[in-house]
Amino acid sequence: xxxxxxxxxxSQKTVSRVLNDEPHVKPAVRDRVMHAVKSLNYHPNVNAxxxxxxxxxxxxxxxxxxxxxxxxxxxxxxLERLAGERYRLIVLPVSSVSQNAxxxxxxxxxxxxxxxxxxxxxxxxxxxxxGLDAIGMRYARVAPTRYEDLGPRTLMDDVAAAxxxxxxxxxxxxxxxxxxxxxxxxxxxIARMQGYSRALSAADIRIRLDWIxxxxxxxxSGMAAAKRLLDRKDRPTAILAQNDDMAVGAIMVARDLGIDxxxxxxxxxxxxxxxxxxxxxxxxxxxxxxxxxxxxATDMLLAKLEGKECDAVRVHHxxxxxxxxxxxxxxx
Amino acid sequence: xxxxxxxxxxSQKTVSRVLNDEPHVKPAVRDRVMHAVKSLNYHPNVNAxxxxxxxxxxxxxxxxxxxxxxxxxxxxxxLERLAGERYRLIVLPVSSVSQNAxxxxxxxxxxxxxxxxxxxxxxxxxxxxxGLDAIGMRYARVAPTRYEDLGPRTLMDDVAAAxxxxxxxxxxxxxxxxxxxxxxxxxxxIARMQGYSRALSAADIRIRLDWIxxxxxxxxSGMAAAKRLLDRKDRPTAILAQNDDMAVGAIMVARDLGIDxxxxxxxxxxxxxxxxxxxxxxxxxxxxxxxxxxxxATDMLLAKLEGKECDAVRVHHxxxxxxxxxxxxxxx
DNA sequence: GTGAAAGCGCTAACAC
DNA sequence: GTGTTAGCGCTTTCAC
Numbered sequence: 247x248x249x250x251x252x253x254x255x256x257s258q259k260t261v262s263r264v265l266n267d268e269p270h271v272k273p274a275v276r277d278r279v280m281h282a283v284k285s286l287n288y289h290p291n292v293n294a295x296x297x298x299x300x301x302x303x304x305x306x307x308x309x310x311x312x313x314x315x316x317x318x319x320x321x322x323x324x325l326e327r328l329a330g331e332r333y334r335l336i337v338l339p340v341s342s343v344s345q346n347a348x349x350x351x352x353x354x355x356x357x358x359x360x361x362x363x364x365x366x367x368x369x370x371x372x373x374x375x376x377g378l379d380a381i382g383m384r385y386a387r388v389a390p391t392r393y394e395d396l397g398p399r400t401l402m403d404d405v406a407a408a409x410x411x412x413x414x415x416x417x418x419x420x421x422x423x424x425x426x427x428x429x430x431x432x433x434x435x436i437a438r439m440q441g442y443s444r445a446l447s448a449a450d451i452r453i454r455l456d457w458i459x460x461x462x463x464x465x466x467s468g469m470a471a472a473k474r475l476l477d478r479k480d481r482p483t484a485i486l487a488q489n490d491d492m493a494v495g496a497i498m499v500a501r502d503l504g505i506d507x508x509x510x511x512x513x514x515x516x517x518x519x520x521x522x523x524x525x526x527x528x529x530x531x532x533x534x535x536x537x538x539x540x541x542x543a544t545d546m547l548l549a550k551l552e553g554k555e556c557d558a559v560r561v562h563h564x565x566x567x568x569x570x571x572x573x574x575x576x577x578x
Numbered sequence: 579x580x581x582x583x584x585x586x587x588x589s590q591k592t593v594s595r596v597l598n599d600e601p602h603v604k605p606a607v608r609d610r611v612m613h614a615v616k617s618l619n620y621h622p623n624v625n626a627x628x629x630x631x632x633x634x635x636x637x638x639x640x641x642x643x644x645x646x647x648x649x650x651x652x653x654x655x656x657l658e659r660l661a662g663e664r665y666r667l668i669v670l671p672v673s674s675v676s677q678n679a680x681x682x683x684x685x686x687x688x689x690x691x692x693x694x695x696x697x698x699x700x701x702x703x704x705x706x707x708x709g710l711d712a713i714g715m716r717y718a719r720v721a722p723t724r725y726e727d728l729g730p731r732t733l734m735d736d737v738a739a740a741x742x743x744x745x746x747x748x749x750x751x752x753x754x755x756x757x758x759x760x761x762x763x764x765x766x767x768i769a770r771m772q773g774y775s776r777a778l779s780a781a782d783i784r785i786r787l788d789w790i791x792x793x794x795x796x797x798x799s800g801m802a803a804a805k806r807l808l809d810r811k812d813r814p815t816a817i818l819a820q821n822d823d824m825a826v827g828a829i830m831v832a833r834d835l836g837i838d839x840x841x842x843x844x845x846x847x848x849x850x851x852x853x854x855x856x857x858x859x860x861x862x863x864x865x866x867x868x869x870x871x872x873x874x875a876t877d878m879l880l881a882k883l884e885g886k887e888c889d890a891v892r893v894h895h896x897x898x899x900x901x902x903x904x905x906x907x908x909x910x
Numbered sequence: 911g912t913g914a915a916a917g918c919g920c921t922a923a924c925a926c
Numbered sequence: 927g928t929g930t931t932a933g934c935g936c937t938t939t940c941a942c
Contacts, residue, residue, distance in 0.1 A: 339654070
């Protein structure tokens with residue numbers, strides 16, 4: 247930088263001003279500096295900038311590792327907003343947020359992040375939110391389901407979305423409906439269950455407890471749950487899975503057992519993730535705007551970091567996607 | 579740090595020594611320092627460390643954006659090795675490496691990375707490799723197919739793997755074999771094509787040019803290619819797709835056209851990515867050890883960064899996975 | 911084994 | 927509009 251200043255015949259500070267697009271620099275001087283920067287192939291040292299500005303320009307994304315397509319959507323949402331900015335994205339997959347909540351804060355701290363984006367399930371962990379507040383690290387939450395007063399957040403209505411997809415299945419005539427829940431440490435599992443319950447109660451359908459299975463949001467857990475549900479005589483005519491990966495697992499099991507989907511069994515998922523579109527039959531699901539929510543959460547975070555006014559909440563909408571994995575129950 | 583030094587009754591330098599596990603510190607002093615660190619809840623400033631050590635402890639991962647499961651495997655491989663280290667992973671998806679090769683170097687430079695991991699296709703771009711050498715940024719290459727003398731790299735034999743899977747299809751009795759190639763800007767597309775060619779020539783099967791289609795490694799491109807192949811009378815009895823996503827796309831098209839897989843049409847993929855296991859019929863494919871290759875490339879990179887001796891090459895092995903998407907051709 | 915001094919490359923604060 | 931000075935928090939160098 248000293249060389250650049252010399253070459254342009256100005257002080258270091260002026261070079262700094264030009265590089266940071268500060269006002270009060272004569273265009274002629276600015277040009278001279280830019281020319282020197284180019285010809286000397288100068289690149290500012292991010293660490294030195296960070297040291298004096300007390301920032302690292304690093305943003306973390308903390309997630310658990312359910313399905314690749316979900317993870318990639320989260321990342322792409324954040325990266326879309328970060329493109330062209332000085333900030334960079336650090337990915338922080340955590341094997342189990344609920345088991346590692348205490349270890350997470352020191353980890354984030356030692357990573358010297360300016361802020362973190364918290365999708366589920368981390369966004370619903372009071373310990374994590376409090377820990378971040380305690381060390382003064384900013385955060386934005388993607389689709390949280392509780393602690394409404396904490397941090398800027400993007401929202402969707404998990405309950406309503408789940409209710410809608412259950413209503414679709416009921417409207418087709420199904421009454422023997424099983425459920426594959428997601429990871430119980432994720433609040434969204436509870437919210438979605440509540441949506442299902444509302445739809446079922448409204449239609450006067452009693453929920454059979456032995457038709458509620460628990461999964462982990464993974465394909466394998468969906469298969470395991472579906473095996474328990476389908477491998478017996480009085481089996482359901484429809485399965486509501488709390489995400490697409492588990493729904494695809496259920497379809498796989500049905501196929502292995504020679505049960506036709508959707509002829510003999512309807513299956514629905516949740517998310518509209520990539521797998522739902524590449525599976526056959528294409529999966530009836532409800533679109534969760536993960537990309538948009540993460541992008542907007544990142545946007546709010548940047549605003550906060552720049553000290554600008556920022557919305558406390560932005561709401562995104564789900565969308566029921568009726569595809570080919572649902573049909574009336576057999577005999578209707 | 580000054581506070582810690584005061585509290586422990588030592589100099590700043592001694593605190594630094596303790597924190598960096600340098601030798602020549604009395605155990606008693608070390609304990610006193612550690613105690614002060616704990617009680618003051620001191621955390622070193624990464625930027626300041628980086629400034630003086632001329633390192634950012636950031637490692638980049640540059641990839642194009644084909645399939646989520648592939649991307650996640652790359653990331654997991656790198657992160658597995660990075661866990662517990664000071665280094666952190668910056669993800670750098672690039673829409674098209676071949677179109678943005680020149681822009682990439684300035685981007686990496688301004689991101690202040692210590693090193694980059696280069697999976698295909700970036701690892702096969704001479705401009706990128708030369709550019710990195712020019713600015714003195716270290717790199718490791720994952721599964722490159724040319725420029726054997728550049729950088730530490732992990733290898734697999736794309737040609738042999740492709741040949742093996744083609745041989746499997748031929749051994750089943752197929753002679754009407756179509757091919758869906760991957761993105762032509764990826765060298766692996768060429769290598770895999772070469773493997774197919776060897777197997778076909780060895781079996782005296784002439785390759786019909788109108789049965790070679792070009793995809794982009796995406797599900798959609800696989801569907802489009804398969805449509806062109808299957809939507810006519812003289813269609814092939816087998817399709818060799820250069821990755822799993824395209825193979826799954828081909829199966830989808832077959833289904834939409836009422837063509838039974840594998841009864842009337844055999845389809846194989848490449849990668850053993852997650853989709854190959856969750857699709858039905860489960861996809862016959864060849865396992866590409868992406869996770870292991872990326873983990874090892876990261877390992878070699880760290881060794882290099884620490885100034886240690888490091889292997890120039892590590893070879894990983896592919897594995898033919900015969901599943902349910904292949905069968906003898908109809909009428910055999 | 912431990913400490914003092916210098917300085918990494920940049921920007922904030924203020925002077926002019 | 928532009929320059930000067932100081933200092934961010936750490937490690938390197940070298941003295942003891």
